[in-house]
Amino acid sequence: MNQISPLAFVHPEAKLGDNNVIGPFCYIDKNTVLGDNNVMQNSVTINYGARIGNNNEFFPGASISTKPQDLKFKGEETICEIGDNNSIRENVTISRGTASKGTTRVGNNNLLMENMHIAHDCFFGNGLIIGNSTKFAGEVTCDDFAVISAEILCHQFCHIGGYVMIQGGCRFSQDIPPYIIAGKEPTRYCGVNLVGLRRHGFSNDLIELIHNAYRLLYSEGILKDGIKKIKSELQMTPEIQYICDFVESSKRGIIR
Incomplete structure (x- = not known):
């Protein structure tokens, strides 16, 4: 049985699985699908087009499947997919897709820290750790097990390889190949990610x-x-x- 606060709004057309906890002041729009055992603390917004798996925890202020910040978006039917076992912290925003790809996707077992943003049509893998206030522009791909530190700015269309470590405060507009440490200014190769x-x-x-x-x-x-x-x-x-x-x-x- 789902536990839904009387102070939350769940659209009658939303599809909910079992054993979800939906806290006060949450808003769940129509055309949304939630799996099982998700926890939404207070003031979480699940927007139109969200497809959420199982065992995720959303912290206050998180907003999932937001309208893309792309002037080319004309209201086409697109979605935002969130996998399983993710921790999505305070004020995280994830946009849904556009006509370009149709989907923004975040995989499984990821930690998305406070105030970070994933833009439209991004494809993010599994086992990621992404630090506070990091921002990804549209159509970025991030492979599995990357560690991306705080306050990083990533240009649109970039590809981030698996098992990388990116130093906090970096900004980059080129791809970061797998298994390395990237850092300094401008962002460059700093060796193999030995510890990771x-x-x-x-x-x-x-x-x-x-x-x-x-x-x-x-x-x-x-x-x-x-x-x-x-x-x-x-x-x-x-x-x-x-x-x-x-x-x-x-x-x-x-x-x-």
Whole structure:
């Protein structure tokens, strides 16, 4: 049975699963779907088009599936998908999609800290930690297990690789490849994310292989030449293939 505060508003067309807790002054719009065991503390807004999974906790002031901050948006039917087991802290805002992709998606087991923003058509993976007041523009992709510190500004269309650590206060308009630390001003490559990789069970040999891949990649003035060296000199594990694929498919270029 759902526990709904008498001071909350739930639209009669909203679809709720079981055992949800909806606190006072929450607002749940029509065309929304909630799974099971979600907790919404006071003053949470679930806007039109939200699709929410199970076991998520939303803190006061969070606003999910907001109208996109995109002047090209003309009211088309789009959605915002939130997976399972996420902690979405105070005043987090997540926009729904536009005609470009139709969906904004946040995966599972993420911690989204206070006052951060995910714009329209972003695709975010699993196991992410995103710090206070960090802002992502539209159509950003963020792969699994990235740690993105506080007060970061990310340009639209960027791609953030998995297992990265990004220093607080950074701003960037190029892609950040996987497994690295990015920081300083301007934002640049600061080495392999040793601590993060060890915490996720990467062996020393694999970490060394990743380090060698970036040594070869950045030793060349032209990234294509670095990729050729990686492919010719290193063992092509899934992790090295991921690095090569990431760099070769980058549309904005990678940080150097």
